[in-house]
Every structure is written in C-alpha cells, then in structure tokens.
Amino acid sequence: MSTNTSSPKSAGNRVGSVQCDNTTLHLLKANDYVANAIRERLKDVCVINVCSSPGSGKTTLMQETGKLLANDLNISVLVGDPETERDAIRMREVGINALQIVTGGMCHIEAQMILQALDHIDITGTDLLFIENVGNLLCPSAFDLGEDYRVTLLATTEGDDKPKKYPRMFLTSELMLVSKSDLLPYVPFSVDAVTKDAREVNPNIEVITISTLKNEGIDEWCDWLKEKVKQKKESRLQAEVK
C-alpha cells in the first residue's frame, strides 16, 4: 500500500544519499496520557462523556436527570461549549453543581481541558460527573476524556442513518440514547433501523429511547446511571481490598 520513495531496504540506513526512516510515531498520544491521569484522579467518581450533534437534547436531559436523581446521587457537570456560558447557567438554575468549559471555538473537548477544569470545581462527594461535550459527532470521538462511559444522543429529528455516517462515535459509545421520541409520529425515523445500524457498528452498544419532554424512557436511563455508579463504587472497594 505504501509507496517507498527511496530504496525499500532503507529503514534507518543511508541508501545513496537519502535517508528513509520507517517508523511508528503515534499521534495525539498526549491526550491519552492526560485522560489516564484524570482516571487516576477520579477513582471515586463515575464519569460520563455525553456526546451528540448540536441540539439533540444533552443539556435538557442532564437538567432533568439532576432533578430526578437529586435524592439518590450527588451530580456535577462540566459543560463544553464553543463560545458561551449558557448551558452551565441552565444547570445551576436547577441546583446542579456546574462549570462551563469554553473551548474557544474548538469543536471538541480535550483531556487537558478537563484536567484544568477539575481545579476550578469542587467535586467533593460527587458520585456522578457528566461531561457535556461540544455538539459534534465527529471530532469528540477521537478524544478520551478519562470517562468511564460514553453516551451518545441521537435525536429522532436527525435521521436514522447517523451510526453509519459517524461510526467512530457509535463504536466508542457504551450507550446510544434515541432522544426526542415524542416527535416520532412526525418524522421519518425508525428506532429499529437505527438500533440495527448502531449494532452493526458496535454489537455491544445499549440503546434506550427517551423523551425528556414527555418523560418517556427517563426511568430506564436513571436506572442505568444508578447501576453504573454502583458498579464503579464496588470495583473501587474491591481494588482497595486487594
């Protein structure tokens, strides 16, 4: 596949006067390094990276989740936004501890931004930390933020062909939330078709259909969260025993 511009035997040797070095220098590795540092630091917190296209309902869902689970879990939120503080304000309005990460026009959050943000938010006692990623199904998929789980929302208004168009997002997600199910009667969108496509990309992906507006599937989502927080705490205890 690769075309060798100089001699094929030239790995690391001088052949003629051109030196060709065949190598494997991985790119974007610094992000993975920082992501692991975050994992080390947040051993007691279940971290969920929430991704979707712009406007699929991430902030609305987290507001509602925060209200519903107020008595069960201590929740904090880091919200990425290219330009504004709005989503963090929306979180605080419903009493959720939130910090905005303004990415300065950038299309994704990088691990370094999370690590820095952690110095500016008090997460003592937090069981569940949501990271609302920038609305984008492409770039965020390449950046590990030290999360335990990646959850991707896909709204019924976006069309059911997205898993195949943005495979890496769905490949790296543990859960797909089909959001805005209240609009299903009005849009050409098949939950079965999208589930089938998502599972062809990632056979292990879980799927929950929700409407935050009409409170459909939200109990199932909250149960999923409580289970994941419980698992994290248990694995932490086991690690301590060892």
Place this chain on the structure above:
Amino acid sequence: MHELSIVKDIFDTLEGHYGARVEDVQQIQVTAGLLSNVQPVLIQNAFDAFIAENRGYAEMELEVVVNDIVAYCDVCQQNFPVHYHRFVCPCGRSSSTIVQGNELYISKVIFKQEK
C-alpha cells in the same frame, strides 16, 4: 475539525523524536485509519498552512496513506475487511474487535540529501 491539532502534534512529535534533525526532513508519511476521522485533503491544507508560517519547514512534504478497516471474527478466528462500516463477518457474526482502522501515526520520515 481538529486537523490543525494533528498537524501541530506531527511537528511536536518529530521534534521530540529527532531533535534538531527535524530541519533536514524532506518528506513525511502519515498513516491514518479510516476510523481516525482524518480527511487527507483537510490535513494537507492544514499542513500547508502550518509550513507557510514556519519557514524552517517550508520545503517539507506530506503524504497521507489511508488504511481500510479490518476487524477480527472470534468464531472464524480470522480477520475480515469492513465495508461501509458494517462490522459483520461474512459468516454473519458481528464483531467490533478492530485490528486496523483506528490508527494515526507517522509511518515514514525521509531526510534531505546531504550536501
């Protein structure tokens, strides 16, 4: 898009690995799996923009090689090519064990001729 982050990372990586010899680099080859979301044209443009602003690298060339996606089937115990993002083996089993397609790395560095 984060092409510019990648291009900056290319130069940071080269400088980290080769030190001052970076200035003698004539051509680099980057290998990007189809799943790495790297568009050859966009990365080429970002690369051209970067070297235009960093005169020491003005003559450096970039080649991008795109790798297809290959997954492994546990049942057949062999690799199969993934077409149209359908991670299903010809035997019918789904598999998301990716053996090729996620990678993004500098695969070759060619240095200028010694004067």
